[in-house]
Amino acid sequence: MSMPPSLQKMALAVHVLASVGWVGAAAAFLGLGVVGLTSPDPPTVRGAYLAMDPAARLVLVPLALGSLATGLVSSLGTRWGLLRHYWVIFKLLINLFATLVLVLYLDTFRVMADVAADQSARLVEVRNPSPVLHAALALVLLITAAALGVYKPRGKTRYGRRRQA
Amino acid sequence: MPRWAKVAWVITILVVLAFLISLVAGVRHGPGLHRPPEGGAGGAVPEPAAVAAP
Numbered sequence: 001m002s003m004p005p006s007l008q009k010m011a012l013a014v015h016v017l018a019s020v021g022w023v024g025a026a027a028a029f030l031g032l033g034v035v036g037l038t039s040p041d042p043p044t045v046r047g048a049y050l051a052m053d054p055a056a057r058l059v060l061v062p063l064a065l066g067s068l069a070t071g072l073v074s075s076l077g078t079r080w081g082l083l084r085h086y087w088v089i090f091k092l093l094i095n096l097f098a099t100l101v102l103v104l105y106l107d108t109f110r111v112m113a114d115v116a117a118d119q120s121a122r123l124v125e126v127r128n129p130s131p132v133l134h135a136a137l138a139l140v141l142l143i144t145a146a147a148l149g150v151y152k153p154r155g156k157t158r159y160g161r162r163r164q165a
Numbered sequence: 166m167p168r169w170a171k172v173a174w175v176i177t178i179l180v181v182l183a184f185l186i187s188l189v190a191g192v193r194h195g196p197g198l199h200r201p202p203e204g205g206a207g208g209a210v211p212e213p214a215a216v217a218a219p
Contacts, residue, residue, distance in 0.1 A: 086170040093177065155167035 003077035011074045018066035019146065025059050026138040033131035042123050049116035049126060053109040061106070064099045071095055084160030087148045094145040098138055105134060 003011070029052065036048035071092065075082045083089060108130065116126050156164065 086167065086173070090170070090173050090177075153167065153169050155170050 002079065003073075008074070008078050011070055011077060015067060015070035015074050018063050018070055019142070019149075022060070022063040022067050023139065023142045023146065025055075025063055026135050026142060029055070029060070029131060030135035030139065033129075033135055037127055037129060037132060045123055045126055046116040049112045049128070049131075052131060053113035056102070056106060056109045060102055064095075064102050068095050068099055081160065081163070083157060084163060085152070086155040086157060087151075087153050089157070091145045091148045094141050094148075098141050098145075101134070102138075 002008075032048045032052055032055075036045050039045050039048070072082070074080075075088050075092075080088055082092065112126075112128055112131070115121050
């Protein structure tokens with residue numbers, strides 16, 4: 001099933017916007033995580049972890065779901081297909097994995113924000129290396145997915161070769 | 166299958182295996198890992214469920 005070219009372009013544009021926005025948001029989280037770990041100012045440290053929770057729910061999750069949904073629409077509605085090319089399959093796997101980890105990680109954001117909001121909690125208890133680690137790994141995955149989308153390395157699956165024949 | 170796809174499959178399988186081994190080995194995941202220690206100077210933040218319980 002192939003969509004009209006104008007619809008294909010719109011789906012691709014939204015997919016690129018959501019995916020690039022997700023990379024930018026992950027980079028912002030890496031920055032917040034570094035500030036949380038290294039800043040000597042207690043309100044700044046607490047503020048970093050407090051900001052992560054709503055930002056994850058209101059920015060990261062919509063961008064991740066938007067990227068996943070528009071990626072599915074773009075692949076299924078164009079000649080690329082979902083299971084015909086290895087690069088599409090790996091991009092889908094990366095997107096699914098990153099979205100799953102993000103959704104599972106929302107509880108952790110909430111707990112870290114709760115600790116940061118508790119004025120009796122010591123700063124050493126508020127600081128947490130986990131967001132830096134997760135944001136760095138997310139960036140590696142998302143940049144890999146972006147590279148796959150740009151370079152589109154060759155290689156058709158058995159299903160893709162059958163469809164072509 | 167092209168070489169890059171073979172390498173990507175191997176990396177994917179290794180990542181999944183590492184995650185499964187970490188689960189079997191008892192490495193804890195999730196928000197419990199990030200809670201401050203009980204009885205610390207700052208005090209632990211109670212779980213929302215515990216707060217809501219009568």
